[in-house]
Amino acid sequence: MKYDHKKLEKKWRSFWESEEVFKTEELSDKPKFYCLDMFPYPSGKGLHVGHPRGYVATDVISHFKRMKGYNVLHPMGWDAFGLPAENYAIKTGTHPRKAVEKNIDHFKEQLDSIGLSYDWEREINTTDPEYFKWTQWIFVKMFKKGLAYEGTLPINWCPSCKTGLANEEVVDGLCERCDSKVFKKDIRQWVLKITKYADRLLEDLRDLDWPDSIKQMQENWIGRSEGAKIIFKVKEMDENLEVFTTRPDTIFGATFMVVAPEHDLVEKSLDQGLIENNTEVIDYVEQSRRKSDLERTELSKEKTGVELKGLSAINPMSGEEIPIWIADYVLGSYGYGAVMSVPAHDQRDYEMAEKYDLEIRRVIEGGEIPYTGEGKMIASDKFNGLPSSSGREKIVEELEKNKLGEKTVNYKLRDWIFSRQRYWGEPIPIIHCEKCGAVPVSEDDLPVTLPDVKKYEPTGTGESPLSGIDDWVKTICPECGGSGKRETNTMPQWAGSCWYYLRYIDPKNDETLIDPEKESYFMPVDLYVGGAEHAVLHLLYSRFWHKFLYDIGVVSTKEPFKKLKNQGLIMGEGGIKMSKSKGNVVSPDEIIDKYGADVLRLYEMFVGSFEDEVPWDEEGVVGMRRFLERVNSIRIGEKEDRELLGLLHRTIKKVTSDIENFKFNTAISSLMVLTNEMREREEVSKDIFKDFLKLLAPFAPHFTEELWSKFERDSILNSSWPSYDKKVAEKNKVFIIIQVDGRFRDKVEVNKGISENEVVEIAESRERVEKWLKGKKIKKIIFVEDKLLNFVT
RNA sequence: GCCGCGGUGCUGGAAUUGGUAUACAGGGCGGACUUAAAAUCCGCUGGGCGUAUGCUCUUGUGGGUUCGAGUCCCACCCGCGGCACCA
Numbered sequence: 001m002k003y004d005h006k007k008l009e010k011k012w013r014s015f016w017e018s019e020e021v022f023k024t025e026e027l028s029d030k031p032k033f034y035c036l037d038m039f040p041y042p043s044g045k046g047l048h049v050g051h052p053r054g055y056v057a058t059d060v061i062s063h064f065k066r067m068k069g070y071n072v073l074h075p076m077g078w079d080a081f082g083l084p085a086e087n088y089a090i091k092t093g094t095h096p097r098k099a100v101e102k103n104i105d106h107f108k109e110q111l112d113s114i115g116l117s118y119d120w121e122r123e124i125n126t127t128d129p130e131y132f133k134w135t136q137w138i139f140v141k142m143f144k145k146g147l148a149y150e151g152t153l154p155i156n157w158c159p160s161c162k163t164g165l166a167n168e169e170v171v172d173g174l175c176e177r178c179d180s181k182v183f184k185k186d187i188r189q190w191v192l193k194i195t196k197y198a199d200r201l202l203e204d205l206r207d208l209d210w211p212d213s214i215k216q217m218q219e220n221w222i223g224r225s226e227g228a229k230i231i232f233k234v235k236e237m238d239e240n241l242e243v244f245t246t247r248p249d250t251i252f253g254a255t256f257m258v259v260a261p262e263h264d265l266v267e268k269s270l271d272q273g274l275i276e277n278n279t280e281v282i283d284y285v286e287q288s289r290r291k292s293d294l295e296r297t298e299l300s301k302e303k304t305g306v307e308l309k310g311l312s313a314i315n316p317m318s319g320e321e322i323p324i325w326i327a328d329y330v331l332g333s334y335g336y337g338a339v340m341s342v343p344a345h346d347q348r349d350y351e352m353a354e355k356y357d358l359e360i361r362r363v364i365e366g367g368e369i370p371y372t373g374e375g376k377m378i379a380s381d382k383f384n385g386l387p388s389s390s391g392r393e394k395i396v397e398e399l400e401k402n403k404l405g406e407k408t409v410n411y412k413l414r415d416w417i418f419s420r421q422r423y424w425g426e427p428i429p430i431i432h433c434e435k436c437g438a439v440p441v442s443e444d445d446l447p448v449t450l451p452d453v454k455k456y457e458p459t460g461t462g463e464s465p466l467s468g469i470d471d472w473v474k475t476i477c478p479e480c481g482g483s484g485k486r487e488t489n490t491m492p493q494w495a496g497s498c499w500y501y502l503r504y505i506d507p508k509n510d511e512t513l514i515d516p517e518k519e520s521y522f523m524p525v526d527l528y529v530g531g532a533e534h535a536v537l538h539l540l541y542s543r544f545w546h547k548f549l550y551d552i553g554v555v556s557t558k559e560p561f562k563k564l565k566n567q568g569l570i571m572g573e574g575g576i577k578m579s580k581s582k583g584n585v586v587s588p589d590e591i592i593d594k595y596g597a598d599v600l601r602l603y604e605m606f607v608g609s610f611e612d613e614v615p616w617d618e619e620g621v622v623g624m625r626r627f628l629e630r631v632n633s634i635r636i637g638e639k640e641d642r643e644l645l646g647l648l649h650r651t652i653k654k655v656t657s658d659i660e661n662f663k664f665n666t667a668i669s670s671l672m673v674l675t676n677e678m679r680e681r682e683e684v685s686k687d688i689f690k691d692f693l694k695l696l697a698p699f700a701p702h703f704t705e706e707l708w709s710k711f712e713r714d715s716i717l718n719s720s721w722p723s724y725d726k727k728v729a730e731k732n733k734v735f736i737i738i739q740v741d742g743r744f745r746d747k748v749e750v751n752k753g754i755s756e757n758e759v760v761e762i763a764e765s766r767e768r769v770e771k772w773l774k775g776k777k778i779k780k781i782i783f784v785e786d787k788l789l790n791f792v793t
Numbered sequence: 794g795c796c797g798c799g800g801u802g803c804u805g806g807a808a809u810u811g812g813u814a815u816a817c818a819g820g821g822c823g824g825a826c827u828u829a830a831a832a833u834c835c836g837c838u839g840g841g842c843g844u845a846u847g848c849u850c851u852u853g854u855g856g857g858u859u860c861g862a863g864u865c866c867c868a869c870c871c872g873c874g875g876c877a878c879c880a
Contacts, residue, residue: 213797213874216796217796327878330878331879334880606806619820624818626833665805665807666807666808784812
């Protein structure tokens with residue numbers, strides 16, 4: 001039976017709005033459930049069919065939890081700072097704020113048309129001064145705790161975006177946003193000391209209910225490695241050359257040293273005129289400085305380097321003098337930017353030694369050189385014969401005694417480059433004063449808002465477009481009252497999303513960031529759903545900020561997101577990524593117009609495993625429409641039906657556990673099975689049908705409201721989730737599989753709980769089984785109650 | 794190179810965690826209704842042999858464990874994602 005989805009969906013959406021069905025209670029006796037989507041960047045393109053997959057899933061769960069009696073917080077907002085709005089402003093001269101407003105209106109309309117149950121009274125927007133006041137407030141707090149500092153550092157510079165980038169924003173040496181090659185450039189930067197939290201970020205990962213892949217990515221990104229700092233004296237200078245190694249046990253095999261081209265020692269020794277091959281060294285350093293990150297890693301196949309002729313290092317254990325080289329395979333930014341090279345036991349050092357004909361000396365027994373495994377120590381003076389694992393400890397102990405080394409831990413994680421030389425971001429709330437240095441804006445003067453500018457173009461000189469606005473830049477130093485200049489760099493796109501989940505809990509509070517009572521009721525986020533692409537960006541940054549907020553007493557939980565799920569991408573037809581240039585973008589609008597929002601919702605949940613990537617297939621969409629129409633054609637009556645009731649209860653059990661486990665596709669298929677069964681009946685009792693509607697309601701809320709309204713006046717979404725009765729659900733007859741030698745031969749229907757002997761008796765009397773047993777001796781009988789009987793001959 | 798995930802009909806995908814492989818849906822084929830088409834409804838739909846009750850083969854490949862393997866173990870092939878000179 002056909003139904004008019006447009007009329008019906010409109011009717012129920014306005015009903016939900018006027019009845020405030022989705023309003024979250026502020027503080028309630030009910031248990032809470034905080035169900036969060038990663039909020040979108042409201043782009044000018046609008047939603048495509050892939051976005052709602054996660055939103056529908058959280059919506060299904062929100063309805064489900066609401067029906068189960070939870071006070072559900074399910075909010076939505078906008079992550080609206082960032083480059084696209086700014087680039088659009090450059091192109092068209094429209095203020096980014098205008099473009100953002102327009103895009104938000106469009107996004108909101110699209111989300112509403114899907115029937116998502118957001119509590120819009122809690123909507124937030126990261127570009128709203130009332131919001132970013134608190135983003136700036138957190139920055140000021142970090143500054144005061146010494147976690148935000150200024151420095152001139154070689155940073156990743158994107159020549160096309162004309163701004164510095166964080167390490168996390170550089171993918172394969174390319175800008176994450178525009179795919180330009182990224183270069184190193186020395187610029188004055190604001191940096192956040194995320195490294196101070198490295199251990200806690202690693203530690204607390206363990207207890208999170210997150211996908212293993214994401215946890216592992218964060219673990220690798222933090223990259224903790226235990227080892228030792230060892231000091232090699234430079235013979236010709238009063239300098240210590242510090243290195244980090246995880247293998248102090250191989251120290252007697254160190255036949256040369258390698259420092260990064262940007263290492264201090266290079267400049268110092270050149271200055272002191274100690275280097276014999278001056279020009280060669282200068283050339284090499286220049287060359288590697290000019291290479292982009294990509295080129296430096298692309299050329300990784302073959303090692304390059306230059307010896308610092310005239311210098312030598314002294315091995316602190318053996319006293320041996322060894323040459324010092326520069327090579328760009330050693331990174332200036334990891335450890336101490338220098339290594340002791342043990343070519344016999346390290347792949348890279350081995351390649352270097354082979355190329356430049358340097359000595360390779362085995363000090364660990366084991367396989368073929370370069371041998372990187374453990375083994376007995378040899379050619380290592382008094383440590384000979386020790387296994388490498390304990391020799392390592394012994395050597396570090398001795399170095400510690402002589403103050404020539406110590407145990408230490410190193411991380412791959414670097415501090416977070418936090419400033420961007422662009423317009424459309426939160427101004428960094430700092431005032432530079434000649435007398436007092438960098439001074440934070442007083443908390444009472446927050447927010448520092450963005451001034452209007454005429455030109456949004458980045459200057460490209462390493463300064464933000466804000467630096468041209470004298471009226472805005474010139475201000476008074478909050479400390480001494482003298483003249484000061486505002487910081488003109490802005491925060492990166494990720495700043496606002498680091499803490500937004502907190503603001504939904506208390507969106508209008510202008511006294512504090514969040515009311516503590518509300519915070520302790522609603523936090524942590526129980527379920528967080530979004531794409532996996534944020535694994536080491538947003539998901540790491542927000543954990544860092546959250547831990548900081550925990551330390552200063554703003555939040556009561558150590559971690560923000562208890563459970564995380566990543567939705568798989570929806571690809572274009574044929575499995576290629578949807579994109580404008582390929583012309584294969586499907587908009588939810590057209591699907592909703594043609595088939596209805598409930599059909600879109602059902603299809604997105606039915607296509608495949610939630611976390612897997614799936615291709616979009618419009619032919620599959622019609623199946624969902626047919627399903628709803630079949631439900632619509634079921635005849636309702638009063639007739640009791642034990643068998644159908646049993647199936648209903650099995651379906652309740654299945655749908656309940658499937659929703660809890662994100663197996664939406666099989667939940668829907670079991671609802672289809674029940675529907676097919678109901679359609680075969682003359683009529684279906686009202687009670688069974690009503691429970692069925694409740695199970696379908698989270699997936700198809702508009703459609704089920706309409707059918708429900710024939711029985712009840714209140715919203716079906718306010719009804720309570722049906723409970724499952726084990727006694728009703730269980731069948732009293734079961735099929736038992738009869739096998740001979742593990743092969744299926746027959747099945748028999750018997751009473752539940754029947755004994756082995758009885759089954760054997762029945763089975764042996766069956767012609768189909770007898771045929772296979774004839775002339776054979778039964779060696780063994782395997783019996784699984786209510787399931788299977790196997791004769792082994 | 795290292796780490797993680799995966800490989801099941803024509804397609805998207807199920808499989809109670811070791812117990813009838815291919816649920817559910819799409820597509821295809823045949824039929825009903827119709828002047829006709831769409832929609833709808835009914836039936837069939839992994840391969841081979843067979844009119845058929847049926848037999849047999851089949852979950853990337855090869856081996857193994859087991860009464861019994863898509864599921865567990867070993868080796869390999871292919872695809873996807875991440876990291877990548879991290880000392």
